[in-house]
Amino acid sequence: MRIYQVLSILGSLTMFGFVVDFVRRGLLKEKYSVLWLACSVAILILSVQKGLLDLLAGYLGIAYAPSLLFLVAFLFILLIMLHFSVVISILHEKNKTLTQELTLLQEAIKEAGLLSANKKRKK
């Protein structure tokens, strides 16, 4: 076993461990852990099965097989980031709607005489 294999096996196992632990402790939603877990499993498989890595690299015309590991990791990172951009956009929209509702509600409360004009608002 080559040293790079040992390193990438350790790396992917560490990543897998961290992600599982984060989910277990409630720091990361299951929904957002899937791509990370898939990434670490893919890297792990390709690191353990050197034959598979060489075979795939051969198919793709990659002379130096370990660089396929980088490619796989890179593609996963792109995918994860795109996923984040989508999630952020959804959150942005929800956050906006929520803020607008709050704004309108605050006015309605004031209108109903339950809140004096300048009291509650900061600034």
Place this chain on the structure above:
Amino acid sequence: MKEPKVLIIVPAFNEEETLTHVINDITANLPGTDIVVVNDGSSDATGAVAESLGVTALHHPYNLGIGATMQTGYKYASRNGYDIAVQVDGDGQHMANQVSALLIPIAKGEADIVVGSRFLGLGEYSPSLARGAGIRFFSKLVSAIIGEHITDTTSGFRASGKRTIKFFSGHYPDDYPEVEALVILHKLGFKIAEVPVKMSERVGGKSSITPTRSVYYMVKVLLAILIDMIKKHN
């Protein structure tokens, strides 16, 4: 026919210098018309000024941008049963004595949205070279998409009928929304009309459009328009 219920929506972000002038202009020219100021998380005294003027004031707890600010106004209009909502900027550029011209096509049922144009003969607005080129570009583009001639697509001085108010309260573009809103409305079959209006120079404050931002403006609006043409709206 009963008088339509009209609401003037004034979006305001750090407009403490001009807001009083704008509101007084509206109350002087359109007595009895309801006004709502949407204060978009201003860091100056805009909020306090709005409260002191005796108009309805809605305060965003933080800055959401012009699109969301207008949308808050349209949500308010929709929920309070207004027939027509008019956007009048908080910087003093839009004159209240021009509002009635915007209302006529809507009251007659000829349009769902009426844009006040600076380029139809009234007043002598002459934008800078770069800005003029940008305005002409969007005018040509939007006119080509819509199939009718719109001269002032970037004008934020506009009136919306009930159907449009309802639509805007659910969907409104985020930043630099004026041009995009027209494209979306057209795609959904809303009737768009333009009327000539006069506008004044800004009475105070600064335009939010800096050179860098105008490049972003062009790119963002262009992209948004192209995407709107293939996007699903409902």
